[in-house]
Amino acid sequence: MPEALSKTFTAAGLLAALVVSGCSSGSSTGSSTEAGADGPITVDAGDTNCDVSTTQIAAGQHTFSVTNSAGQVTEVYVYADGDRIMGEVENIGPALKRELIVDLPAGTYQVACKPGMVGNGNRTALTVTGATPSAATLDENLSNAVDDYKKYVNSEAAALVDTTKTFTDAIDAGDMDKVKAAYPAARLHYERIEPIAESFGDLDPLIDMRIDDATDGTTFTGFHALEQLIYEKDTLKGTSDLAQQLDTNVEKLQTVIKDVDFTPLVMGNGAKSLLDEVAKSKVTGEEERYSRIDLVDFAGNVDGARYVYTALRPALQEKDPALVKTLDERFPALVDLLETHRAKEGEAGYVTGSPYVSYDDLSKDDVKALAIEVDAISEPLGQISGVVSGK
Structure with a gap:
């Protein structure tokens, strides 16, 4: 164990010791239902899966509600082509939930769940279609x-x-x-x-x-x-x-x-x-x-x-x-x-x-x-x- 990890503490589940483990880079199978209903897109982030409640959504702003069902701390990313990060939520302890709000224009993406917060993660493809709604005028x-x-x-x-x-x-x-x-x-x-x-x-x-x-x-x-x-x-x-x-x-x-x-x-x-x-x-x-x-x-x-x-x-x-x-x-x-x-x-x-x-x-x-x-x-x-x- 590195010396640094010997000084690591858990504070309300935020700082679980990092577990170095291999992560599958293959896509898991999620629903192919076209998103149309209001409400968050749920993500089940497990040890070997990254199940997304819908894999086709309309362009615009979306909330991803992430539940960590893995046995270790995890993180979830929404990647565009080239692994450009559109949004991320980290340090999600086992059995905890976190939300990620992200703007997504039309295109193809991947939702990646990374148990242990290492590796390429378990990935699910996400397709975003349609015109991006006009941005609201900022105050x-x-x-x-x-x-x-x-x-x-x-x-x-x-x-x-x-x-x-x-x-x-x-x-x-x-x-x-x-x-x-x-x-x-x-x-x-x-x-x-x-x-x-x-x-x-x-x-x-x-x-x-x-x-x-x-x-x-x-x-x-x-x-x-x-x-x-x-x-x-x-x-x-x-x-x-x-x-x-x-x-x-x-x-x-x-x-x-x-x-x-x-x-x-x-x-x-x-x-x-x-x-x-x-x-x-x-x-x-x-x-x-x-x-x-x-x-x-x-x-x-x-x-x-x-x-x-x-x-x-x-x-x-x-x-x-x-x-x-x-x-x-x-x-x-x-x-x-x-x-x-x-x-x-x-x-x-x-x-x-x-x-x-x-x-x-x-x-x-x-x-x-x-x-x-x-x-x-x-x-x-x-x-x-x-x-x-x-x-």
């Missing part, structure tokens, strides 16, 4: 929120390109100290926009894949391949080509992000996805397993989610002031707790380039406290999509 608050968030994402994408270049330039110069000083900054900017980056299923793995995703036909590449060489193997040998590829791919990401159709629903789903990512791999110490800068990634995910909430807050205040009151309390509590783990150079637990202590410096109680705060904000944050979509 001023929602329109301003979308504009603000689009600027934020594009700004972070530009910063990701710049900080990654600083990192790779240091690699090319053979300066290990500068390499380690530059790595955390690049990771921070990626983590702030992770759900948007992940929506590009063919590009994101080239940037952020972990060694678990590498197979005989898939080369380990991206940030974490470099991280392993630099921090675990303490070498810059073999990093030059990887660094060049990383520069190319983050530049491609910056380009394609400019064409993303941002909506309040995309924003709400993204904010929830960011906190799911914290629970899935940051608070468990699985993301930065060589550098141990997991709290930098944690902070980046929280920053991104908080920006979404701040942008949407005026609209949420009109529609659900009770939700705003809750999130106004929960975000500062989470941020304040994270701030207690800051470290400066020369202090115990300091990692070069990181404002936070090494994950290995956290006690079991520290990890448990962080997990509890993530759990406390996860459920109310998940309500944002329903509120802004009118569901």
Whole structure:
């Protein structure tokens, strides 16, 4: 068992230990009934199945009601061609239910259930037909929120390109100290926009894949391949080509992000996805397993989610002031707790380039406290999509 997993705790079912298991990539058989009735599309996410109540639906906004019938924590994705993520819901404990609201234009999709939150998952084909209903005109608050968030994402994408270049330039110069000083900054900017980056299923793995995703036909590449060489193997040998590829791919990401159709629903789903990512791999110490800068990634995910909430807050205040009151309390509590783990150079637990202590410096109680705060904000944050979509 990796050392990181020895510090993993369960907080109200959110943080089940990750179980590494093989997942079928074959489609399961669901109903072929044309969707026409109101109500959610049900998804039974089992250990070997992903049964969807209907596999033909009309274009538009749909709610997927997911029940985890598997014996382990699961996640469910709706993929377009090329495994582009249209929507996702993660960290669903056994016997629990979660909802996913997603806009789907006409086309072919796959619903993927991933027991253990690994692999390609059990998949069911989904066909969407007809013209997409005209989008409702956004009120001023929602329109301003979308504009603000689009600027934020594009700004972070530009910063990701710049900080990654600083990192790779240091690699090319053979300066290990500068390499380690530059790595955390690049990771921070990626983590702030992770759900948007992940929506590009063919590009994101080239940037952020972990060694678990590498197979005989898939080369380990991206940030974490470099991280392993630099921090675990303490070498810059073999990093030059990887660094060049990383520069190319983050530049491609910056380009394609400019064409993303941002909506309040995309924003709400993204904010929830960011906190799911914290629970899935940051608070468990699985993301930065060589550098141990997991709290930098944690902070980046929280920053991104908080920006979404701040942008949407005026609209949420009109529609659900009770939700705003809750999130106004929960975000500062989470941020304040994270701030207690800051470290400066020369202090115990300091990692070069990181404002936070090494994950290995956290006690079991520290990890448990962080997990509890993530759990406390996860459920109310998940309500944002329903509120802004009118569901």
